[in-house]
Amino acid sequence: MSVLQRNHLMIIQEVAREGSLTAAGARLNLTQPALSHAVRKIEMQLGVKIWRREGRSLILTQAGQWLLSLANRLLPQFSLAEERLEQFANGERGTLRIGMECHPCYQWLLNVVSPYLERWPKVDVDVRQKFQFGGIGAILSNEIDILVTPDPLYKPGLNFTPVFDYELVLVVGSGHRLYGVDRVTPEQLADETLITYPVPSERLDIYTQFLQPAGIAPRQQKQIETTDIMLVMVAHGRGVAALPRWLVDEYAPRFDLHSVRLGETGIAKQIFLGRRETDADVQYLTDFIGFAADPKD
Template identity: 65%
Template sequence: MLERSHLLVVREVERQGSLTAAADALNLTQSALSHTVKKLEQQLGTQVWAREGRSMRLTQAGQYLLGLANRLLPQFEHAEDRMKQYANGERGTLRIGMECHPCYQWLLKVVSPYLARWPDVDVDVKQRFQFGGIGALFGYDIDVLVTPDPLKKPGLRFQPVFDYEQVLVVADSHVLAGESYVVPEHLSTEVLITYPVETDRLDIYTRFLTPANVVPKRHKVIETTDIMLQMVASGRGVAALPRWLAEDYADRMPLVPLRLGKKGVAKQIFLGTREADDAIDYLAAFVALAREADWGTARLRGKRQ
């Protein structure tokens, strides 16, 4: 019979790369872990690992078990944490996943009043997911997903939080700074600076450049907003960001936000949750507070003009 402990072994051996390291992580002796591995393969009637010297490589059956472990174990761990919190009279921890790099400033505006209203709830923010944001939500690695690109799936609920406009940000001394809007061809001679996200998930490509069959002179990735906009302000490239964020930085840096195309590029930020968690009061309260917050929409002046 396949047990949870077997899945723990499969996951840990893969993580650590050897039986010795996995045994240490699982607080077992190497001989005990070797016995468990041998017994598991005997029970299943198939090899889970292929031995290659001192290293171990998962077989096809092992890869299947690893996928199962990565899906199920976080749910067990989440359930155990939740039960401990209930037993201790605590509310719990709200784990927020971010698929929107520039949304941290917005999130801070929501988290601050939320923590004040819910003093018995902690907040944790995650940005890197083994299976993407949707997978993290399904796998109980996170409780809320902040994303501009919702993917409708059974069991998940996505609610729009606010609308925003994607704009091009240039230095105030840039040759385009005086334009009312830019066209894709303008970027063919520019260094485009973006967050480290696949181009097929960047709106500047999917909704502006690619349809016009235009590519920038060069594409450079930078992880942090501050450094990205310092580069833009120094004339070393241009960037595409939400207008509310661009205008916030333009208040203190020599930057100019420009509309992408004559009509602009309109977007929304969504919060994704599991339908099964609808009854969790502190989670519902976070979503409600996020939808009430007007900090993002207040900075959409360019979209209304």
């Protein structure tokens, strides 16, 4: 079927470069008879004269010259491919597909990804946020490689690592009646407008861990995609929101915001990174978790 092989191109190229079978053989780690046979067989199989023998030197025919230019074009691509494969093998190259099940973590993620990209110049990072069968489904079906989530679901084949703790607090703007207050009860939110990310309320801790146990619902709920806008809204008194304390602290100097503890003890949260156990030996993946657990900046 297919007769033209990579070796053939290598032989054509090397013989042309060195001008002799013996020299070309040395470079290809072959003996001279091996090349002599190979050369004959190539011509036989391709059905074309590739070399003209003048004295004891081989000179390319037209077909041979054409093949040489082909070789010069294709062979570097093979070499490059092998380099790349080695990088894949060493876990130096790949795409790290991160799935996010934690909206405010986006901010935090950026701080981890930046130094990571420096460290792994050949690794690309891709962040995804929507999964048909949930984050766990996405990681099990190989849709993503790492899952950032506050809800580890211990399943065989999966592996979760806690990367940071934070407290979920209520954010209020400067003109708000709760501004300056230390802690808040569920009842105090009954008359508020609550701003949240656009996800079902059973995935929002402010509901599951604070309001619902007390049987309270806020007067109104607004859904906003991005954290920045959400905080601008809060700063201008259009509502209150539940966010990580570190996030509020980060924005406070710009927007004049205030954090209020939710209940007596506050709501403590933890973020986990999940990955497949089969990826245990993928360097760039393991290393990402290292970066996440212990940020370098």
